[in-house]
Amino acid sequence: DVSGDTETFRSQLYPDYKAHRPPPPQDLFPQVDRCLAMLREIGVPVLGMVGYEADDVIATLVKRLRKQHPDLRIRMVSKDKDLKQLLESNGATATLSPCSPAVELFDVHTDTPYDAAKLQEELGITPAQVIDLLSLMGDAVDNVPGVDGVGEKTAAALLKEWGTLDNLMAHASEIKGKRGENIRSAASLLPLSRQLVTLHTDVPIEFDLDSARVERFDLGKLIPRLKELGFNRYQDEIRAITGQPPASANPATSGSASMPGVPLPPEGAGKANENRRSTTSDAALGPSLFDAMDEPKPSLILAQSGTYSAITARPQLEALVRDLADAECIAVDTETTSLSPHDAKLCGISISIAPGTGFYIPVRSPTPDAHLDEKTVLDALRPVLEDATRPKCGHNLKYDLLIFRAHGVTLRGMAFDSMVASYLIDASRSSHALDALALALLGRTNISISQLLGSGKTQKTFDSVPIDQATHYAAEDADVALQLRHVMLPQLRAMSLMPLFTEVEMPLVEVLAELEWNGILVDPAELDRQRARLQRKIDEL
Known part of the structure; x- marks a missing residue:
């Protein structure tokens, strides 16, 4: 059912199933063929069966594998609500603990799993009740009939009270009001709805677990x-995943000590780029901050992994400050308790001045006696952070600027922001996040924030993370930001984007930060007048 127009047993059972959908555009079909071809070329097996939908194939494989391999943990990479009926908790087996999910969903967009426990927490029902839930809700997209006025939460509440759809219908006469009337009116269609939403687990498809393993990409x-x-x-992202150097790698550096696949700029690149900028503006303004940071020095080595350490004592902090005096560029990052600069508490500052190294200076943690206090750290770093002649780099520096401002420090000398550079180099990139750029351009996988803090209702704040764990995460961020600078500056130069980057985009970061900090003035009286005017229009409709 890849193209969405194939007749299935559901459309035979109920001709109106998906019947209201417009026909797929003609240019979709060749795109589907290309997608399938690309899947095969990256070694991903493609399975399908005429007359069944993809969900039925998945359901069949899940049930079959659970029977044949009870120790196997199964993850369905999808957000499809119909697949929730397949979720399964696990009894203790040789390799799985009693509390681990045997079958779960996984959302690649949020990088989060969804299991039976999450379903119980979210809706208060079990996977065995999902079919009844879907039957009561119906599905406007697939044209599956349901009970009028009953959505997901109402359906879940009914099942929590009555247990099953059959028991609910047996007591439908006891349900008062409009809801009870709607349930009784839908009684004749609910068995059909149940058939339509129930996934088939007996699709006659051949499947062998060993032959289904993902093979190596055929880059050729x-x-x-x-x-x-x-x-x-x-x-380059595909090459990074497969451990191959990016196509943009400079062959001349292959014999150097640089990380495979990461280009280093040619000798004199900084001077050449400097000569391309407007001499008129430079003369008027004097030496530019960017004169000192056009290109990283070719001798620097980019690293796949880093050596990271925590700065927890005053002598360590004083030594770091001395080292910063000779740094070509200082990568800086802040860790906080919130994404809102006005409310966030500073947990620590991370710094990197050489690829493959990083320092984390905690000021707030579960063990406050094990590190320096916030005032001591900020007082020591303030002269460096506020010195406009010392270039700083980072990722999304606007946020760090606002955090420092909230804590009495004016961050100056912002010379390079990898997020800004990413938008300039390729605005269509699916993600400009630090982790995405690290994978695409450096071929490395960063520690994700969800690994450290968790997610959802159980998510912690950064001040609760032990110092050793916080150090690796935070210092890695600064290190990666510094390494991205070494990779992206040559790209900006090659695309003739340096003037736009240095003269427009980076100065604009401070302007936008100022706007965010101050907010905007609003006229409450005018807003009330507009609200009243809109309400009158709504009433007329």
Whole structure:
């Protein structure tokens, strides 16, 4: 059912199933074929069966594998609500603990799993009740009939009270008001709805677990396909995933000590770029901050992993401040308790001045006696952070600028922001986040914030993270930001974007930060007048 127009047993059972959907555009079909071809080229097996939907194939494989391999943990990479009926907790087996999920969903967009425990927490029902839940809700997208006025939360509440759809219908006469009337009116259609939403687990499809393993990417076939489709930015990401150097790597550096695949700028690149800038503005303003940071020194080494340490004593902090005096560029990052600069408490500051190294200076943690206090740290770093002649780099520096401002420090000398650079180099990139850029451009996988803090209702704040764990995460961020600078500056230069970057985009960071800090003035009386005017229009409709 890839293209969405194939007749299935559901459309035979109920001709109106998905019947209201407009026909798919004609240019979709060749795109589907190309997608399937690309999946095969990256070694991902493609399974399907005429007359069944993808969910039925998944359901069949899940049930079959659970029977044949009870120790196997199964993850369905999808957000499809219908698949929640397949979720399964686990009894103790040889390799799985009693509390671990045997079958779970996984959302790649949020990098979060969804299991039976989450379903219970969210809706108060079990996977065995999901079919009844879907039957009561119906599905406007697929044209599955349901009970009028009953959405997910109402359906879950009914099932929590009555247990099953059959028991609910047996006591439908006891449910008062409009809801009870709607339930009784839908009684004749609910058995059909249940059939439509129930996934088939007996699709006659051949499947062998060993032959379904993802094979190594066939770059010889895949890269030309990406070029053919114009997906240029994915080429380096694919190479990074497979451990291959980016296509943009400079062959002349292959014998150097640099990280494989990461280009280093040619000798004299900084001077050449300096000569391309407007001499009129430079003469008027004097030496520019960017004169000192056009290109990183070719001798610097980019590293896949780092040596990170915590600065917890005054002698260590004083030594670091002395080292900062000779740094070509200082990568800086802040860790806080909130994404709102006005409310966030500073937990620590991370700094890197050489690729592969980083320092984390905690000021708030579960063990406050084990490190310096906030005032001591900020007083020591303030002269460096406020010195406009010392170039700073980072990722999303606007946030760090606001955090420092909230804590009495004016961050000056912001010379390079990898997020800003990423938007300039490729605005269509699917993500400009630090972790995404690290994977695409450096071939490394960062520690994710969800690994450290968790997610959802149980998410912790950074001040509750032990210092040793916080150190690796925070120092890595500063280190990666510094390494991205070494990779992205040559790209900006090659694309003739340095004047735009240095003269427009980076100065604009401070302007935007000022706007965010001050907010905007509003006229409450005018807002009330507009509200009243809109309300009158609504009433007329």
